Structures are given as structure tokens and as C-alpha cells.
Amino acid sequence: MEEIMEKLLAYVTKSTNSKEIYSTDNIFEKGLVHSLFAMQLILYIEKEFDIELEDEELDFEKIKSVKDIAELVYSKM
Amino acid sequence: MQIEKIGVVGAGNIGSSLAHSLMLYNKKIILVDVSKEVLEKSKKNIKQSLRFAHMYLKRKEKFDANLIDNITFTTDMNALSDCDFVVENVTENWKIKEEVYRQLDQICRRDVCFGVNTSCISITKVGAITTRPDRVIGMHFMNPVYLKPCVEVIKGYHTSESTIEEIEAFLERVGKYAVIVNDFPGFVSNRISHLFMNEAVLTIQDGVAKPEEVDSIFKNCFNHKMGPLETADLIGLDTVYNSLIVLYESYHDSKYRPAPLLAKMVDAGLLGVKTGKGFYTYND
Numbered sequence: 001m002e003e004i005m006e007k008l009l010a011y012v013t014k015s016t017n018s019k020e021i022y023s024t025d026n027i028f029e030k031g032l033v034h035s036l037f038a039m040q041l042i043l044y045i046e047k048e049f050d051i052e053l054e055d056e057e058l059d060f061e062k063i064k065s066v067k068d069i070a071e072l073v074y075s076k077m
Numbered sequence: 078m079q080i081e082k083i084g085v086v087g088a089g090n091i092g093s094s095l096a097h098s099l100m101l102y103n104k105k106i107i108l109v110d111v112s113k114e115v116l117e118k119s120k121k122n123i124k125q126s127l128r129f130a131h132m133y134l135k136r137k138e139k140f141d142a143n144l145i146d147n148i149t150f151t152t153d154m155n156a157l158s159d160c161d162f163v164v165e166n167v168t169e170n171w172k173i174k175e176e177v178y179r180q181l182d183q184i185c186r187r188d189v190c191f192g193v194n195t196s197c198i199s200i201t202k203v204g205a206i207t208t209r210p211d212r213v214i215g216m217h218f219m220n221p222v223y224l225k226p227c228v229e230v231i232k233g234y235h236t237s238e239s240t241i242e243e244i245e246a247f248l249e250r251v252g253k254y255a256v257i258v259n260d261f262p263g264f265v266s267n268r269i270s271h272l273f274m275n276e277a278v279l280t281i282q283d284g285v286a287k288p289e290e291v292d293s294i295f296k297n298c299f300n301h302k303m304g305p306l307e308t309a310d311l312i313g314l315d316t317v318y319n320s321l322i323v324l325y326e327s328y329h330d331s332k333y334r335p336a337p338l339l340a341k342m343v344d345a346g347l348l349g350v351k352t353g354k355g356f357y358t359y360n361d
Contacts, residue, residue, distance in 0.1 A: 014358075015359075035133065038129070038132070039125070039129045040359065043125075058129060058131070060132065
């Protein structure tokens with residue numbers, strides 16, 4: 001789980017050119033990313049962790065923070 | 078006239094996005110481009126974003142993946158011969174557009190209306206090279222088209238009232254609405270937005286701030302959803318550059334001269350989202 005979190009934090013930090021992101025930050029509300037980033041983020045998760053998100057998981061609520069994404073990824077591995 | 082079959086010419090960013098948007102409304106689309114590679118890329122992108130469309134449109138039900146079958150991807154302009162309406166989205170370059178319209182005018186029925194999806198080329202000038210200037214209208218769709226209900230619609234000198242009414246009704250049927258403006262270089266949107274983007278590039282060039290700082294000021298101080306440099310990256314820096322050149326040549330006003338840094342980035346192939354790098358870096 002920690003490894004997933006680390007990878008995700010590094011990816012989101014790099015992609016958003018941010019100095020520091022906390023795992024519980026709502027990345028969409030903080031204005032760190034525009035909403036189109038969600039698609040890029042999901043494609044990254046699927047490729048990196050070799051999983052496929054279900055239709056009902058394609059929801060901004062479920063990927064709003066690095067912690068949420070890590071939990072989602074972990075539950076599917 | 079009922080518009081059911083629509084020709085979309087140009088399968089770049091905006092053409093693909095438009096085809097994607099119309100596809101969601103079950104319209105039949107003929108998407109034409111001179112490049113097979115561009116068409117393949119367009120198909121891949123449309124398939125991919127179709128998977129996410131319900132998420133962005135806040136729908137519970139996912140869209141049917143087979144909707145993509147409503148789009149015919151082709152390099153053959155003659156496939157447009159039985160379309161009820163054509164929207165052209167080719168490069169913002171007069172010579173290219175001129176050639177396309179001469180062909181379209183020959184291929185399409187006389188009653189077919191041509192929507193010029195441009196951010197800065199004169200609608201009146203396009204109308205003048207066709208035999209149907211009354212049926213030529215500017216339609217500046219914003220990217221991504223399926224998420225942007227508002228369309229800047231431009232009335233050329235000869236555009237008829239019936240064409241305007243028809244287009245307004247059509248847009249309503251595909252979940253959009255028109256703001257109608259007059260034909261003048263850059264219309265409203267680009268005349269203003271390109272000054273923002275160009276000046277933002279100049280602040281980077283002059284070392285005033287970093288891209289994320291410039292964008293942060295627009296987002297967090299002015300409450301814009303995106304900053305000017307993110308927007309430029311999304312549009313494509315080559316497109317922004319070409320549009321600035323058109324504005325500069327139209328007004329002969331130095332305020333529209335493209336920033337040298339912008340020209341340099343275009344020369345270096347740093348075109349923004351579509352090439353993976355512009356003012357920001359993007360992953361696949």
C-alpha cells in the first residue's frame with residue numbers, strides 16, 4: 001500500500017508541477033489540475049498497476065485524493 | 078432542413094472532439110482528413126474519451142461503446158457528397174482552407190451549409206470563394222467540444238438569417254447554444270484570449286514568473302478554470318501561433334506579434350498536450 005501511495009504521490013506531484021502534495025489533498029478542488037487530468041490519471045493507474053477500473057469506479061469522488069486512489073488500486077490488486 | 082448526416086473535415090484536436098460530441102447525440106458523421114495517421118489517432122482518442130464521457134457529463138449510465146460506429150473515418154472528400162451539413166476544422170492557414178472550400182463547394186449539395194470552425198479566419202472571405210456565401214457561417218467550438226455547450230457563432234457579411242436560424246436549431250438539438258457575433262478578425266474570443274496567452278508567454282520569456290505561477294494567478298486570483306499557459310498547451314502552441322499571425326496580419330497592430338519564445342517552442346516541436354510537452358509535461 002505504501003509503495004502504491006509513493007508512486008502515486010510522485011506521479012501527481014510531477015504531473016501537476018506542484019512542490020508538495022499531501023495524500024489527503026483533494027487534487028481537483030485545490031485547483032492543482034484541470035478536470036481533464038482525471039482521464040490521464042486513470043490511464044496511468046491502469047497501465048502502471050495493471051488493473052482496469054470498472055464503469056462505476058470512473059467517478060471523480062473515487063479518485064479525488066492520492067489516498068483514495070491508492071485504496072482503490074490496492075483493493076483491485 | 079433536418080440535419081442527420083454531418084461532415085467533419087479535419088481530424089485534429091478540435092475536429093475529433095467535435096465528432097465525439099456529435100456522436101453522443103447519435104448523429105452520423107463522416108470524418109475526413111488528408112492523413113491516415115491522423116485519422117487513426119483520432120479514432121483511438123475518441124474511443125478512449127468515450128469511455129470517460131459519462132464521468133465528465135455526470136451521467137450514471139455509461140455511453141454505448143458502439144457509438145463510435147456512427148463515425149466513418151476516411152481520407153476521401155467525396156464521402157461528404159450526401160452530408161446535410163459540413164463543419165470544416167482544418168489548420169488555421171488561409172491557403173489550406175481555400176483549397177478545402179473550393180473542393181467542398183464542388184462536392185456538396187447547393188443547400189448544404191458550411192460551418193467554418195475557426196478562431197480567427199474571416200467568414201466573409203471564406204464565403205466569397207464559394208458559390209453559397211449565404212450558407213457559410215462561422216462556428217467556433219471550444220475544446221473539448223462535448224464539455225463546452227457555448228459556441229461562438231459568426232455571421233459573415235452574406236450569411237442569411239435562415240442559415241443562422243437553422244444553425245441555432247441544430248446546436249440546440251446537440252445540447253449546445255450559440256452566441257452570435259459579427260465577423261471581424263479574431264471575433265470576440267480569440268481577439269481577447271490570444272492577447273492573454275501571448276502576454277503570458279512573454280512573462281515567461283522575460284523571467285517574470287514560472288508557468289505554474291502565471292496560471293495560478295489566473296486560477297486562484299481571477300477564478301478562471303484554467304490559466305493562459307495551460308490553455309495554450311491544450312489548444313496547441315502551433316495553433317495559437319498561427320492564430321496570432323492571422324490577428325497580426327489582419328490588424329497590423331504590434332500587440333498581436335507572437336512572442337519569440339512561442340515561435341521557438343513551435344519550431345522545437347513543443348506543441349503542448351498533443352506532443353506531450355509544452356509549458357508543462359504530459360504523460361500518455
